[in-house]
Amino acid sequence: MTCYDRGDLGLLLLRLGAGATLAAHGAQKLFGWFGGGGIEGTGQFMESIGYAPGTASATAAGIAELGGGTLLALGLATPAAGAAAAGAMAGAAAVHAPNGFFNQSGGYEYAATLGLTAAGLAVTGPGRISLDHALGHAVNRGWMIPAAFAVTGAATALVVAARGRRLRQQREGEQEALFEE
Template identity: 45%
Template sequence: MKFIDEKLRAPPRPTAHVPAKPAISAGDCGLLLVRITFGLLMAGHGSQKLFGILGGEGLDATGRGFAALGYHPGAVYAALCGGSEFLGGLGLALGLFTPLAAAALIGVMINAMATVTAAHGLWETNGGVEYNVCIAVVALAVAAIGPGRFALDRPFRWGRGGWPEAAFAAFAGGIGAVVVLSL
C-alpha cells in the first residue's frame, strides 16, 4: 500500500529561488547615518545652550539672548530650548522614543523660524530659515519612516514609523511651538 501511495502522490513543485534579504542593508546604514548626524548635531546645539560646551555660552548667557528675543524669563526658555535640542537630538541619534524626539526638534525649529530666521528669508547668508526647515523635515521623515533596524525603538510599535507616528511628531511639535510662542 505504501508503494501505491508514493506513486500516486504528486511530485513536488519546483520552488522559485527567493534571494535572502541581506543581514544589513544600505538603507539600514543610511538611516542610521542620518539619525546619528542630525541627532548628534542637535544634541550638540542643546549642550551649548545648557552646559556651555562645544563653544557655547551656557545657560545664563543663552537666557539673556532669549530675553532679548522676547522670551521671559529668558533662562527658562533657554533651558526648554536647550533641553529639547539635547534630549530630542539624543533620542533621534539613538532611535529612542523617536516620535517624541522628532516632536521636540520640530517644535524648537518652528520657534527658531518664527523668532529668529524668518525675517532673513529663505536663503539668507546671515541665517535664513533653510537650516531650520531641513532639521524639522528630517525629524518628521525619521518619525514617518521609523528609526530603522539599528534603533532602541525597534521592538516597539512606534519603532516601525508610519502615519500615526508622523502625525504625532508634527502635531506635538506644532502644539509645543504654539504654546511657547503664545506665552
Template identity: 45%
Template structure:
C-alpha cells in the same frame, strides 16, 4: 531569519546619527558654551516667551534629543519635539533674515526641522534601540490580548 541590510536601513541610521550630532552639539553649546543664562538672555532679546524656561527647554530637547537620535530611542517622540523646537527657532529668530545661514537665515533650522519631521514619519529604523526593544517585546511575554484569548487575563 535575518533579513539582509538594505540601503534604507543604512540611510536611516546615518541620517539619524548626523541629525542627532548636530542637535547634541547645539544643546551642548546652549548648556556649556553660552550657558543657559546666556541663552535665556538672547531669547529675551528676540522675544521668545518665558525666556528662561524656553532656554532650559531648548537646551534639554536639543542635548537629550540629539543623544536619543544617535542611540535611536523614542525617535518619533523626540523627532516631534525637535520639529517644534525648529518651528520656534524659525518663528522667533530666523524667519526675517532670509534663507541663508550666513545672514542669520533659516536654512539650517528648515533642514533640521524637515529631517526631524521625516524621522517622526519613518521612525528609528532597524539599527536602533527602538527596534531592538520592540523585537524583545514581540518575542517576550505575551501581551494582554494574548492572555485574554487564552482565558488567563
C-alpha cells in the same frame, strides 16, 4: 546573522548626523559647551529675541535639542524625539524668518533643514539599526507619531505666538516713545 539593507544604513547615517548636531546645539544652551552661552547666556539671548522668560526658554530649547537629538541618534522613542527636535527648530526658524531663507543672510535654512530632517525621521522611523527596533518598538508605535506632533505643534505654536505678541508690543511701545518726544 542579521543583514541590513541600504535603507537601514541610510537612516542610521541621517539619525547620527542630525541627532549629534541637535544634541551639540542643546549642549551649548544647557552647559555652555562648544562655545555656547549655557543657561544664563542663552537665557539672556532668548529674552532679547522675545522668548520669555529667557531661562525657561533656554532650558526648554536645550532639552528639546539635546534630548531629542540624543534619542534620534540612538533611534529610541523616535516619534517623540523627532517631534521635540522639530519643534525646537520651528522656534529657531521663527527668529530667522525675517532674514529670508538662506543662512548666509541670517535666514532659516539651517533650522528648517534640521527640523525637517528630525520630522522626517519621526515619521519614517529609525530603521532596524536602532534601539527602537531592539526593544520591539515599545516607544515607536504608529499612533505615537500624530500624538507627538500634535502636542509639540500646539506647544510650539503657543510659544512662537507669545513671542510674536511680545515683539509687537515692544515695537508699539518704541513707536509711542518716539511720538512723545
